[in-house]
Amino acid sequence: MFERGYRQRLEADLVKWVAEGVISGDAAHSIRKARFGEEATSRLPAIFAMLGALMLAASVSAFVAANWQEIPRLVRLVGILSLIAACFPIALLLGRRAIPWGADAAVTFATLSFGAGVALVGQMYHLPGDWPAGAMLVAIGALIAAALTGKSGPLVIAFAAMTAWSFGRFDDAQWHEIHWPFFLLFVPAFALALGRENRLVAHAAALALGVWLATLTWAPADRLIHGGIAFSVAYIAIGLLALDRDWPAEFRALLPWGGWAFGVFLCFEIELVLEKSVRSAHAIDAHLGLAYVAAALALAALAVLARHRDNGRLVIIAACAIGLTIPLMLVGGPAIPSRVLIPIAVLVSAVALIAGGLLVGLRTFVVVGYAVFGVSILILLWRTVGTLLDQSLFFLAAGVVLLGLALGAHKLASWSRRANEQSSGSAA
Structure with missing residues (x-):
């Protein structure tokens, strides 16, 4: 948001400076390139790829929720693990072919499938319904995926999962307790996010920390x-x-x-x-x-x-x-x-x-x-x-x-304008 506003102001200034002869057109082009770099002509491929990964992960989650008794437990578990393992070679191949959005989508799908696998194991073996602990496991897996691949999608999932873990850890009578273990996951995730300049990751980190802070004064x-x-x-x-x-x-x-x-x-x-x-x-x-x-x-x-x-x-x-x-x-x-x-x-x-x-x-x-x-x-x-x-x-x-x-602000603006005009005139 701030980058977009800064870009608009800088672009307006560059057009004005070129028109007034302060800088040349080539200099303005160099400033644009140095400040913003080369951008892709469209973000649609990355957006559609990420949405496609989410849809595929939803299909895996629906498969887990169906709890098909016809398929043996081991076959279901091996199927989920094979699906996760197959995503990383695909991500590596797409990365080598200079398709970073495809590689990010593949790793994100693998991370979401890992979350579905955690739910599948709990469903098959009738583990206690401790969903915050499951969210913690998903966050750990997403952090590992982000650290190994350097992709941003798993980091967003990690921040969402650790938020769910921290928010759902206690019942209403225990909100007065501070959940310090949250930072055992948040700090490494935040360290991985630094320098990425990915707005989705940045806002996910800010929101995760905000939800944890809200729990300190929840009731x-x-x-x-x-x-x-x-x-x-x-x-x-x-x-x-x-x-x-x-x-x-x-x-x-x-x-x-x-x-x-x-x-x-x-x-x-x-x-x-x-x-x-x-x-x-x-x-x-x-x-x-x-x-x-x-x-x-x-x-x-x-x-x-x-x-x-x-x-x-x-x-x-x-x-x-x-x-x-x-x-x-x-x-x-x-x-x-x-x-x-x-x-x-x-x-x-x-x-x-x-x-x-x-x-x-x-x-x-x-x-x-x-x-x-x-x-x-x-x-x-x-x-x-x-x-x-x-x-x-x-x-x-x-x-x-x-x-x-309003009247005072108007007079102040008038005085400032006259002062600037007088200083410009004296300088001339």
Whole structure:
């Protein structure tokens, strides 16, 4: 997503520079080639090959689920193993013939067939129905396949399987336990993913880590919302830092997930405070403390290590800081002020996201900010803040403040434009 946006901006700049005579057409072509490299004319072969591998794996899974009694157990097991073994020579052959998408599809099919084989063994020998353990075995097999072949498809399967393993390990009464063994698989998978610049792998890694972090604050709902805000702030900060310092795609992928999660949890904060007439008993605890430490360290790293200290990033950091203060408003004291302060904080954070996204040039924050602002208004209209007169005054004050901000931003833009013109004139 960010690569596409950067490509569009760079292409527009190159066209403008060539038209103004700043650079030649050959120089522009060299810049395009150096920055983006040679691309295939179409991604359709890779997409269709991967979909075909998924369909074939689905057929194998259906075969396993059929549990044909007519076929001996050993024959079924040997058939699955032979199918897996045959995929790797095919992948090697396709790789030597410069068909990487075909080789990736073959290895992905072998990995999915291995998962079906795990299910087949459990079905044939009536092993206990411990599906998280089966997911762990699939993740281990996918990691081995990814390490041996260097393909991306098995890595995506590994991240999905280890997420299922971690998420399904306990029943509802055991969600308070932290599943540290998750990192025994996640760390080597993440190490294998680094440097691939494969967006699907990068987003799979970000999502897997996000689901594990969600389990830390899974219950009750208010703790999940507060912890989600803190972890999403950490995602945003690390993603911005990765974008600033050109870190691998696995770190940059944290930014969109963090931005959208931050917006969703902000909206839930308004609904939560308007739903309850008393303060939340789970505003701060040990797990939330861990989330806040992660958010604080990530923001500090962004502030210290970022090479470009522009105003847009500062505005986004301010939006994140405002979101982090919301759970603190729920600690002690009467509940009525929080029913006004939290909606104000959410709206201010949404406006800051829009402003920061526009200044930095990241459309994700602009869209998230507008979405949060619109959904928040709908929630506030649906659930009255105090009396109807109080609600009317609330929207009146918010509207006046926003119009004032618009006027101030217009004047600031005019001053900046005049300053740039004067500096250009003096330089000439």
